[in-house]
Amino acid sequence: MVPPFRAIVVFHYVARLNSIAQAAAELNVTPSAVSQQIKALEEQIGAALITRKGRSISLTETGERYFELISDKVDGVIRATDMMRGKQHHTTLVIRATPTVSSKWLLPRLGRFMERVPDAKLRIDGSNEPVDFTRDNVDLEIRHGLGGWPGLYTEPLTPERFVPVCAPMVAAAGSLSPQQVLELPRIRSAKAQIQWSSRIEAQGLDPTPDARLSFDRSHMAIDAAVLGYGVALESELMIEAELRSGRLVVPVGRTPLLQVATQWLVCPRSNLRRQRLMRLIEWLREEAQSWAAESPINSIDFLN
Known part of the structure; x- marks a missing residue:
């Protein structure tokens, strides 16, 4: 059975705010609608998720465990949805690289990419802070280090x-x-x-x-x-x-x-499905090979 995502989101707000009324206000629905969604989720799970004491609520042991399991994932979906509302994310590729890589290696070569892809829009984020891809609006990072970042696609730029x-x-x-x-x-x-x-x-x-x-x-x-x-x-x-x-x-x-x-192409594997990003990655590979041959x-x- 398909999980009732609407009910899961409602429960997420109730558990985070510890209040049906506040969750209803946040979601712009009535408290009664929130209660109905919680009841539907409890029926599907087969266990109570919250207990009521007058106007206050608390999570059951099952509710606490369920919230622990879903909270990061629901937060990620909410953030991703907010990010996708902005037109810039659709039209502009955002690359993060250290200030040294950005100025010494990437910037002198960008003209060739702009010639190859005339409609490309890029924003270079020169920062030493590693990207948190669940939070930061970055498509690809050229990350400094020795690799080994679990859960991400990593590819060495060049020895x-x-x-x-x-x-x-x-x-x-x-x-x-x-x-x-x-x-x-x-x-x-x-x-x-x-x-x-x-x-x-x-x-x-x-x-x-x-x-x-x-x-x-x-x-x-x-x-x-x-x-x-x-x-x-x-x-x-x-x-x-x-x-x-x-x-x-x-x-x-x-x-x-x-x-x-020491420089690695890093992004979530799901980003590799984006055609525009793959064109950028393929160009970076070509530039790295050409640079190595002419060092x-x-x-x-x-x-x-």
């Missing part, structure tokens, strides 16, 4: 190699030994998945004093390196423009292969 970079005024490309790199003032991205300690361990180098400058945003660490404040260990995904323009160089000719996927550090000798 990334981490290399030391500095301004040419600090050191010329390929001019330093691995140990000499550590003698430069080091810049640290606090939230990066690969840290200086990984490079030191990979090459068996002598530890030196810790980084002088530390930033909680990679784009700030990159900008600090461009300004000549020292050497940063950064993902090739984020420093493409600076390397191509010569504002940053890799001061070593050989470097250990420190590679990991400015492909000529570096990586040590396995």
